[in-house]
Amino acid sequence: MTQSPEQDRVLIFDTTLRDGEQSPGATMSHDEKLEIAQLLDEMGVDIIEAGFPIASIGDFEAVRDIAKVVQNATVCGLARANATDIDRAWEAVREARSPRIHTFIGTSPTHRGITELDMDAMIECIHETVTHARNLCDNVQWSPMDATRTERDFLFRTVETAIKAGANTINIADTVGYTSPRESAELIRALRGHVPGADEIVFATHCHNDLGMATANALAAVEAGARQIECTINGLGERAGNTALEEVVMAIRTRNDIMPYRTGIDTRRIMQASRLVATVSGFPVQYNKAVVGKNAFAHESGIHQDGMLKNAETFEIMRPEDIGLNATNLVMGKHSGRAALNAKLRELGYELGANQLKDVFVRFKELADRKKEVYDDDLIALMTDSTTNTAHDYIKVGYLRVVCGTESPQSAELALIIDGEERRTEATGDGPVDATFNAVKALYPHDVRLQLYQVHAVTEGTDAQATVSVRLEDQGKIFTGQSADTDTVVASAKAYVNALNKLLSNRDRARAGAALQSAS
Ligand code: KIV
Ligand code: ZN
Numbered sequence: 001m002t003q004s005p006e007q008d009r010v011l012i013f014d015t016t017l018r019d020g021e022q023s024p025g026a027t028m029s030h031d032e033k034l035e036i037a038q039l040l041d042e043m044g045v046d047i048i049e050a051g052f053p054i055a056s057i058g059d060f061e062a063v064r065d066i067a068k069v070v071q072n073a074t075v076c077g078l079a080r081a082n083a084t085d086i087d088r089a090w091e092a093v094r095e096a097r098s099p100r101i102h103t104f105i106g107t108s109p110t111h112r113g114i115t116e117l118d119m120d121a122m123i124e125c126i127h128e129t130v131t132h133a134r135n136l137c138d139n140v141q142w143s144p145m146d147a148t149r150t151e152r153d154f155l156f157r158t159v160e161t162a163i164k165a166g167a168n169t170i171n172i173a174d175t176v177g178y179t180s181p182r183e184s185a186e187l188i189r190a191l192r193g194h195v196p197g198a199d200e201i202v203f204a205t206h207c208h209n210d211l212g213m214a215t216a217n218a219l220a221a222v223e224a225g226a227r228q229i230e231c232t233i234n235g236l237g238e239r240a241g242n243t244a245l246e247e248v249v250m251a252i253r254t255r256n257d258i259m260p261y262r263t264g265i266d267t268r269r270i271m272q273a274s275r276l277v278a279t280v281s282g283f284p285v286q287y288n289k290a291v292v293g294k295n296a297f298a299h300e301s302g303i304h305q306d307g308m309l310k311n312a313e314t315f316e317i318m319r320p321e322d323i324g325l326n327a328t329n330l331v332m333g334k335h336s337g338r339a340a341l342n343a344k345l346r347e348l349g350y351e352l353g354a355n356q357l358k359d360v361f362v363r364f365k366e367l368a369d370r371k372k373e374v375y376d377d378d379l380i381a382l383m384t385d386s387t388t389n390t391a392h393d394y395i396k397v398g399y400l401r402v403v404c405g406t407e408s409p410q411s412a413e414l415a416l417i418i419d420g421e422e423r424r425t426e427a428t429g430d431g432p433v434d435a436t437f438n439a440v441k442a443l444y445p446h447d448v449r450l451q452l453y454q455v456h457a458v459t460e461g462t463d464a465q466a467t468v469s470v471r472l473e474d475q476g477k478i479f480t481g482q483s484a485d486t487d488t489v490v491a492s493a494k495a496y497v498n499a500l501n502k503l504l505s506n507r508d509r510a511r512a513g514a515a516l517q518s519a520s
Helices: 017-020 030-042 058-068 083-093 109-115 119-136 152-165 179-193 214-223 247-256 267-281 302-310 338-347 354-370 376-388 431-443 489-520
Strands: 010-014 047-051 074-080 097-106 140-145 170-172 202-207 229-232 393-402 412-418 421-429 449-457 466-476 479-483
Touching: 010 202, 010 247, 017 030, 017 047, 017 267, 017 412, 017 431, 017 489, 030 047, 030 449, 047 058, 047 083, 047 247, 047 393, 047 412, 058 074, 058 083, 058 214, 058 489, 074 083, 074 412, 083 097, 083 119, 083 412, 097 109, 097 170, 109 119, 119 140, 119 152, 140 152, 140 247, 152 170, 152 179, 170 229, 179 202, 179 214, 214 247, 214 479, 229 247, 267 376, 338 354, 354 376, 376 479, 393 431, 393 489, 412 489, 421 431, 449 489, 466 489
Parallel strands: 010 047, 010 229, 047 074, 074 097, 097 140, 140 170, 170 202, 202 229
Antiparallel strands: 393 412, 412 421, 449 466, 466 479
């Protein structure tokens, strides 16, 4: 099946769940991946790269389950250049309404050195693996990894081979973020001009942001004829990340006069996607991040505020509502009812079912009792907390009381509900947070490394909620937990337990995978 979009239609290929999740510490749970995939599908992403099925049983199951639930988008699984990987990717995506296999090999001299394939052997390998993928699936994408550092003539040969073997999409990967906008455009033009069969396929652009040029490089490639952009929400991804979905989509929309292209994205869902990905990955969005940063629409200086009041176009090239950011910051309080809360959450981009609303309303009332004014940011933090800390968690924080002050040691009395059973202990430590974490370790002994502990105030004032992120490392794998509370130590305990729950569920899946493999 050859995809030939209309001249001006640019396909959006989201790889948050694959390249994004590869960022150390961004590990997402199975259910979180499903939630993100459903949102990407609803917001109009054309292709969702759901994971790397051969990587682990968890990856395989996530891709398979995403393939089953996605309604509109093509669901894609990644595979290296060998039959075992490709078969596994196909097994994972085959039940999708529209499945795709994405196979790749490093074509640059450095990568050829690693695979120990000379040029002819690599051409043969590309022919065999793309043919194999095409025999399984009508929709095959092939990527020359590190394409931008590959010798031109050889790159042309590889792309020609992949097209002849049946690839429908050729993805030009700037794997280490090395290219520049001019070079990125020139490369796509050269490929389109020199490679036989190039007009039969879609060229994609896959840029990394090591030099801060991923968005510019992707848009330059589109101007030269690429019609698929590979990107992630919030630009999540290895090292400095990938091209950010929200940036390319809003650039095309805002500067349509000079970039006359179309995407299928409902831009009003952008903020919701950004918040969800920030929550589940544990990677907060930097304040001055383009489009989705907290300050992207904030006007601090007097001149700017004055101009904005007279005419919003003075300093705004996009409207906040275009990305799903409500213009108001109406304060809620303890007298606000459930309907008002629901309306407010909808405005913030959250659609809640009746049961979830009931649960969130209880938490909202508790918060409003402790905090006179509940702002939008408080509600976002509360939603983050109810996504990450749920009633089904294996370990839950039941009770916490700390003693702290100038006299040491500080101590914590903690109760955890572990698999439905309450356990209680007291521990001391170097400060209340250390004492609390020691109490968690005493109640549920485990051997992991605390890699990061971070606290942010959600709003101003001494009654502000704190969002806490905790990153735990277990044998090279990283798990991030988050929580929000007006009490920083309570938020810390919950964030630690959240990371621990993720780690335990990952161990369970790994164990189940090993058992499955030894049984087969
Ligand atoms: O950056 C890269 O080269 C990749 C490939 C798998 C396409 O992510
Ligand atoms: Zn990549």
